Amino acid sequence: MNKRIWVLAILIAIALLTRALDTYQILVRPTSLREPMGFDFTIENNHMTVTSMDSADPSGQPTRVQEAGLKKNDQILAVYNARGEGQSIAGLFDFGQVMRTVGIGEPLTLVVLRDSGQPRSDELSLHLPQARRSTVGWSLLWGLGVILPMVSILTAAFIGFLKAEDDNAFLASLLFLCFSSLSIYTYFLFPSGLRVLGMIYQTSLGAFLPYLMMRFFLLFPSPSLIERKMPWLKTVFLAATLVSWVVQLAGVSALCLSFKRAQQFKAVLPHFQQVLLGLTSAMFIIGLVSLVLNTVTSQSKDERRRMVILLAGTLAGLLPFTVLIIFIVVFGSEPSIGWIVLVFFMLAFFPLSFVYVVVKHRVLGIRLILRRGLQYALVSRGFLVVEAILIFLIFHFGLGPIFSRLFSRAGKNIPAVSMALITASLVIGLRRVNKRVMPLIDRRFFREAYNAQHILTDLRRAVRRLADEPDRLVATVADKISDSLYPDRVAIFLRGLEPALAAADEQASPRALVKTDSPQTSHYRSRCLRVRSSNHEESLCTVRGQPEIVLPGDSFIAHTLEGFTTREPTALEVYLDDPKSWAHALVKTDEQTEERYQERELLQRLNTKLIVPLVANDRILGFISLGEKLSEEPYSRDDKELLLTVAEQTAIALDYAQLINQVAEQEKLKREIEIAKEVQAQLFPQKLPPLRTLDYTGICQAARGVGGDYYDFLSLGVEKLGIALGDISGKGISAALLMASLQALLRSHAPLRLEAVDELVRDINRLLCASTDTSKYGTFFYGLYDDNFRTLTYVNAGHNPPMLFQSLKDIVYRSASQAPALESLPSLVLGHAGRGEVKRLETGGTVIGLFPEACYQQETIQMHSGDILLIFSDGVSEAMNSREEEFGEARLAALINSHPQLSAVDLRDLVLRQIAEFVKDAPQHDDVTLVVAKVV
Numbered sequence: 001m002n003k004r005i006w007v008l009a010i011l012i013a014i015a016l017l018t019r020a021l022d023t024y025q026i027l028v029r030p031t032s033l034r035e036p037m038g039f040d041f042t043i044e045n046n047h048m049t050v051t052s053m054d055s056a057d058p059s060g061q062p063t064r065v066q067e068a069g070l071k072k073n074d075q076i077l078a079v080y081n082a083r084g085e086g087q088s089i090a091g092l093f094d095f096g097q098v099m100r101t102v103g104i105g106e107p108l109t110l111v112v113l114r115d116s117g118q119p120r121s122d123e124l125s126l127h128l129p130q131a132r133r134s135t136v137g138w139s140l141l142w143g144l145g146v147i148l149p150m151v152s153i154l155t156a157a158f159i160g161f162l163k164a165e166d167d168n169a170f171l172a173s174l175l176f177l178c179f180s181s182l183s184i185y186t187y188f189l190f191p192s193g194l195r196v197l198g199m200i201y202q203t204s205l206g207a208f209l210p211y212l213m214m215r216f217f218l219l220f221p222s223p224s225l226i227e228r229k230m231p232w233l234k235t236v237f238l239a240a241t242l243v244s245w246v247v248q249l250a251g252v253s254a255l256c257l258s259f260k261r262a263q264q265f266k267a268v269l270p271h272f273q274q275v276l277l278g279l280t281s282a283m284f285i286i287g288l289v290s291l292v293l294n295t296v297t298s299q300s301k302d303e304r305r306r307m308v309i310l311l312a313g314t315l316a317g318l319l320p321f322t323v324l325i326i327f328i329v330v331f332g333s334e335p336s337i338g339w340i341v342l343v344f345f346m347l348a349f350f351p352l353s354f355v356y357v358v359v360k361h362r363v364l365g366i367r368l369i370l371r372r373g374l375q376y377a378l379v380s381r382g383f384l385v386v387e388a389i390l391i392f393l394i395f396h397f398g399l400g401p402i403f404s405r406l407f408s409r410a411g412k413n414i415p416a417v418s419m420a421l422i423t424a425s426l427v428i429g430l431r432r433v434n435k436r437v438m439p440l441i442d443r444r445f446f447r448e449a450y451n452a453q454h455i456l457t458d459l460r461r462a463v464r465r466l467a468d469e470p471d472r473l474v475a476t477v478a479d480k481i482s483d484s485l486y487p488d489r490v491a492i493f494l495r496g497l498e499p500a501l502a503a504a505d506e507q508a509s510p511r512a513l514v515k516t517d518s519p520q521t522s523h524y525r526s527r528c529l530r531v532r533s534s535n536h537e538e539s540l541c542t543v544r545g546q547p548e549i550v551l552p553g554d555s556f557i558a559h560t561l562e563g564f565t566t567r568e569p570t571a572l573e574v575y576l577d578d579p580k581s582w583a584h585a586l587v588k589t590d591e592q593t594e595e596r597y598q599e600r601e602l603l604q605r606l607n608t609k610l611i612v613p614l615v616a617n618d619r620i621l622g623f624i625s626l627g628e629k630l631s632e633e634p635y636s637r638d639d640k641e642l643l644l645t646v647a648e649q650t651a652i653a654l655d656y657a658q659l660i661n662q663v664a665e666q667e668k669l670k671r672e673i674e675i676a677k678e679v680q681a682q683l684f685p686q687k688l689p690p691l692r693t694l695d696y697t698g699i700c701q702a703a704r705g706v707g708g709d710y711y712d713f714l715s716l717g718v719e720k721l722g723i724a725l726g727d728i729s730g731k732g733i734s735a736a737l738l739m740a741s742l743q744a745l746l747r748s749h750a751p752l753r754l755e756a757v758d759e760l761v762r763d764i765n766r767l768l769c770a771s772t773d774t775s776k777y778g779t780f781f782y783g784l785y786d787d788n789f790r791t792l793t794y795v796n797a798g799h800n801p802p803m804l805f806q807s808l809k810d811i812v813y814r815s816a817s818q819a820p821a822l823e824s825l826p827s828l829v830l831g832h833a834g835r836g837e838v839k840r841l842e843t844g845g846t847v848i849g850l851f852p853e854a855c856y857q858q859e860t861i862q863m864h865s866g867d868i869l870l871i872f873s874d875g876v877s878e879a880m881n882s883r884e885e886e887f888g889e890a891r892l893a894a895l896i897n898s899h900p901q902l903s904a905v906d907l908r909d910l911v912l913r914q915i916a917e918f919v920k921d922a923p924q925h926d927d928v929t930l931v932v933a934k935v936v
Helices: 003-027 064-068 092-099 135-162 167-179 192-219 225-229 233-257 259-268 272-297 301-331 337-347 349-359 366-379 381-406 413-444 452-465 470-485 556-565 582-587 593-605 637-683 732-753 757-771 822-828 889-897 904-919
Strands: 039-044 047-053 075-080 086-088 107-115 119-127 489-494 524-532 538-541 610-616 619-626 694-701 709-715 720-728 778-786 791-797 803-805 838-840 859-862 868-872 928-935
Touching (some): 003 135, 003 192, 075 092, 086 092, 092 192, 135 167, 167 192, 192 225, 192 233, 192 272, 225 233, 233 259, 272 301, 452 470, 470 619, 470 637, 556 593, 694 709, 694 904, 720 732, 720 868, 720 928, 757 778
Antiparallel strands (some): 075 086, 075 107, 524 538, 709 720, 868 928
């Protein structure tokens, strides 16, 4: 349980206990010596000294002290009951201890010290009668002693327990507990075990009352101008209050325990009462000035309404009560019972105003409260009865004599019946007038009744008409909401929706305001904002020329909205200052303060009071932000149901518009891909340069129409052929563009380098690194075939090692210059190798496009008739079936080894058929590129 709740529970329990004991003493037993016996006292010469006496009680009879002979300035030394039980009175607790043993109507003995020339002690016997009070006296006693403190305690409990997490609510709860001390207290008459508790509690509440009142008005509902200018003021007055509390507690303790110590304490601090009065007055004045300043300078409408209601409730409740107390003290007379009832009725406005502005999330202005009362009166049947009675009385006393003269001979019944008929006719007429007045009042206060069915019908028509124009649709929805509910701002945010065609901008509704692109679909962007002022003026805001309003997709509000993808959408009320509200997380101070602060600024900028999500097919398309109603009313249940229905229809229409847009984009993309596919097909070799000793072919099947795989055959002079195959990281258009760059670089640099294959690959790598970012790279195999010598000089730059199926043992050369002459070749042949032996071509270096300073190594191999060279991309070996099994290099090698007699084209087609049979219906995950070369 919250610690505050424990603190409040303990304090309120003590308050209820002490108030119950006080109430018993007030209503059942006498509360002072003035009421039952007719005298009052003060402390002089270390004793209770009589200061004033009443000559007669409220019934006009002489008081008991007059009959017993008590005189002014008599000092009471001791008190005894009828059984002789009693003691000397050294302090207020001693007096209370004896008085608790004296019952109503029992005799009482006072031992007094009287100075009549010579001091002497006298014993005065008198009876303690039931207190005699007038009706006014009983009313004041009930009001001040019972009703006022109980209302304060209940108000403190209601505010504190209902909003225990709210700092202002907790402060208001403590403040009202202190208000409960402003009443009659009789803790000196409590049982011995509770006297000290009652004394400490009552004294503490009274001591902290001015400080808590000042602090509350300095901070509620937001820091006042005084608090912002002088934040140290609270600390200074808290220190002064603590010192004052200690001094007051010491003084009251001395009074209760020993009159002698009390007088010594007063002598030590002779001016303490004046200082305390000045300190209390200063804190009350600062609190009231802060209340007025907050009311005048508040920027928020809601805060201003709170302060106006609080100020009005404070003045209406405390001002009449203060005047009543001053009247009683100054004039010494009792007001009439009517005035007392009125004052205590008005006093109820003080706690009620506190409860309303502190607990209520959304407060109504005074003019709205008055208007509601007027509306209720105009439509209430009870009010019609009151009108009828007033009209009848006016006619009876005003026109009654005239009717009596006119119908003097007709008796008394005819005038009465006539007036009754006239009254009934006027009441019926007034009811019709009231019905006509109601729309005028609603129009004046922006609360005209809307027809939900008409709104939804108009919206359905707009959806059909504007399904392919989302901007105009959004503007129409904003218009309908604004014209029906009169919010001061309506903003519609969307994400993942392309704007309408630019050509429609000129013909769009003037309310189609925001037409900004939304490339980041995770962000919410404002698409329409409508502002309406209280004088019926409208202004339409656009983001053209201004920073657009953007809510990031990873924001707290966006995460909250995402919750509606799995549950029924609801309208979210925005209460930033309510600890129990979802939006209160935006005002917490933590490491995310800056991001949360920006979100709060956005809601405050739009004056958002309600957020309605736009949900379709379990996706959040956006939301509608509604500001405060110009009528100052909160959004009702009917309003929310209407808005949710409107949001549902709008979301369906926007989802449909998005679907249309996606279909159009897909068709456009298909056309673009077809064009790109045709262009890329032109980049592959269209003709194969003829060679005497080499039968070769190649093919590329892209996984997405266009891809990043690349193969090429380059004619490089007499009887030399460049063979290339590359695999660019990624797929699709971006990979195809990099593939085109690789093809251009290779064709422009290969004729310059010829046999220096390693230098060629190094040049291509350096140029690719300079023109692309590090996220793009490629694997690359390039070989130069010599038709005269049947040699292949190659570099493998991080590619899958090609397979060379040999019919003879090859001879390895590290450079082209080391290759022997053709006539010397037979002497180097070591013998035939068995069919099925495969050599992997691995010599080279790392991938291209990542490391600009990378170096590469070339290798030259001797090829023989019947040798088969297979160069392939990972799309061949990693082709996957539905069981997620790969085709594999072993299966590929076995396939070629088992068909050595086939031509290059036949081998190519065989591999593609086997891959297709292996994969079957599984989707193609990667580009399939294959080059087959067979030495003849």
